[in-house]
Structure formats: structure tokens, C-alpha cells
Amino acid sequence: MFIKNYPYGHMAYHNAIFVKLILTPMSRLLIILGLILVIIGLIFPWLTKLGLGRLPGDIAIERENFHFYFPITTSILISLILTLLFWLFRR
Numbered sequence: 001m002f003i004k005n006y007p008y009g010h011m012a013y014h015n016a017i018f019v020k021l022i023l024t025p026m027s028r029l030l031i032i033l034g035l036i037l038v039i040i041g042l043i044f045p046w047l048t049k050l051g052l053g054r055l056p057g058d059i060a061i062e063r064e065n066f067h068f069y070f071p072i073t074t075s076i077l078i079s080l081i082l083t084l085l086f087w088l089f090r091r
Contacts, residue, residue: 052077 047053057073 053071053074055071055073055077059068059070059072061068
């Protein structure tokens with residue numbers, strides 16, 4: 001059986017299975033999410049030049065010592081774009 005090949009018995013076997021099945025996909029996911037965040041951070045200055053973040057429907061309240069900004073329209077637009085992209089890549 002496979003357990004005999006591991007020096008510490010069944011615990012090492014289960015740890016190897018855990019690393020192979022769980023940590024490898026999770027590390028890939030974390031690396032991909034990190035790369036996505038870096039790309040978004042690099043693209044963000046160009047998106048603000050296009051007006052993304054100042055669309056009609058975005059809520060902005062500015063007072064003397066208070067600033068509140070809630071980009072609801074921008075959030076909906078980004079959600080629709082991401083939904084479309086994920087739908088296309090899933091097919």
C-alpha cells in the first residue's frame with residue numbers, strides 16, 4: 001500500500017494528500033487573485049480618465065469636513081461587465 005512508502009506512516013500520507021489536493025489549487029488561486037489586483041491597480045488611473053467612477057447615479061456628498069462617495073452606477077456597470085466575461089469564459 002502507499003502508506004508504507006512514507007517514513008512517518010499514515011499522517012505523512014494524509015499530509016501529502018492535503019498538500020497535493022488542497023494547497024496547490026489554493027496557492028494558484030491566491031497568485032491569480034494577487035495578479036488581478038495588481039492589474040486593476042495599474043489600470044485604475046486610465047479608468048478614472050475615462051470617467052469611470054464619476055458616472056450619473058454615483059452618489060457624492062461633500063461638506064466642509066465630510067466627504068461621502070458611493071459609486072453605485074460604476075459598481076453595477078463593473079458587475080455587469082464581469083458577469084459577461086465570466087459567462088463567456090465558462091462556455
